[in-house]
Amino acid sequence: DAMVIQNPRYQVTQFGKPVTLSCSQTLNHNVMYWYQQKSSQAPKLLFHYYDKDFNNEADTPDNFQSRRPNTSFCFLDIRSPGLGDAAMYLCATSRVDRGDTEAFFGQGTRLTVV
Amino acid sequence: TQLLEQSPQFLSIQEGENLTVYCNSSSVFSSLQWYRQEPGEGPVLLVTVVTGGEVKKLKRLTFQFGDARKDSSLHITAAQPGDTGLYLCAGEGSTLGRLYFGRGTQLTVWP
Numbered sequence: 001d002a003m004v005i006q007n008p009r010y011q012v013t014q015f016g017k018p019v020t021l022s023c024s025q026t027l028n029h030n031v032m033y034w035y036q037q038k039s040s041q042a043p044k045l046l047f048h049y050y051d052k053d054f055n056n057e058a059d060t061p062d063n064f065q066s067r068r069p070n071t072s073f074c075f076l077d078i079r080s081p082g083l084g085d086a087a088m089y090l091c092a093t094s095r096v097d098r099g100d101t102e103a104f105f106g107q108g109t110r111l112t113v114v
Numbered sequence: 115t116q117l118l119e120q121s122p123q124f125l126s127i128q129e130g131e132n133l134t135v136y137c138n139s140s141s142v143f144s145s146l147q148w149y150r151q152e153p154g155e156g157p158v159l160l161v162t163v164v165t166g167g168e169v170k171k172l173k174r175l176t177f178q179f180g181d182a183r184k185d186s187s188l189h190i191t192a193a194q195p196g197d198t199g200l201y202l203c204a205g206e207g208s209t210l211g212r213l214y215f216g217r218g219t220q221l222t223v224w225p
Contacts (some may be wrong), residue, residue: 004156031211042202042217043157050211070216090156101206101213102147105156 003027006091006106013081013113021109023091032074033103034066035090041091049074050096053094078111086113117141118203118216130192135219137203138185144188144206148177151200151218153163160188191225 005024016084023032027100030051035043047056064087065077077087088110092103122225127133137146145164151158161170163179163186172179174197176189190197202218 024219033213034217040220042215045212045214047209048213055212088154092156092213094213096211101145101211102159102162103149103157103213105158108154108156110154 004091004093004104004106006089006109008109009107010110011112013111015083015113016080019078019081019111021078021091021111023074023076023106024072025093025104026072026102027093027095027104028071028096029072029093029104031094031096031101032068032092033090033092034064034076035092036085037088037090037108046076053058057089068090081111081113086111118205118214120201120203120216120219122155122219123217124222126224127193129194129223129225132189132191133193133221134187134189135201135221136185136187136214139205140184141205142183144183146179146183147204147213148186148188149202149204149215153200157200157202157215165196190221193221195223195225197221198223 007022033048034046037043045058067075088108090108092105094103121136147162151157161177166181166183168179174191177189180205200218203216
């Protein structure tokens with residue numbers, strides 16, 4: 001019954017080797033988010049899509065890109081992963097009603113860079 | 115960036131004790147949400163508070179939204195080991211759909 005599905009759960013990549021993380025949703029929500037979470041820290045918003053509109057956070061490195069080919073899918077591309085990019089990456093969705101943004105999260109992808 | 119400050123950052127208590135965690139900001143939010151996250155999992159929504167002064171109860175958990183809609187608190191009565199986890203507050207930023215998280219309070223409840 002998973003509604004936000006992230007694949008894979010664990011990803012190991014080499015330093016500098018491009019990697020793509022995927023997220024799909026069955027909720028038909030119009031907003032999709034990517035967060036980076038490091039140990040004992042808050043989830044940090046990287047970017048979000050409001051429908052097809054892409055919203056990048058000012059401090060998100062250029063190394064991180066995203067694609068949303070349709071409502072259900074969203075991808076996070078890390079062009080040249082560094083050791084500092086090792087983290088849990090969380091995808092979330094929301095429907096965004098007026099004054100009420102409730103986010104539904106996937107289980108996350110734990111990225112290791114070697 | 116609209117910052118959400120959570121306190122305390124860490125809390126370690128015995129089973130049966132009560133506790134309160136706080137989420138504060140200098141910004142006004144249209145709503146605030148509380149999530150609980152377990153290790154290796156994504157956050158799970160506990161509650162959304164929308165109206166200033168609102169109080170919501172979820173079994174042993176009581177959530178309050180400040181009158182000015184800048185802060186919120188979570189009170190747990192008679193904590194249990196199953197309450198252990200990272201408690202996060204989140205608020206929507208000035209751009210519709212932009213959801214920011216506080217740093218979280220890591221709660222450990224010992225049997």
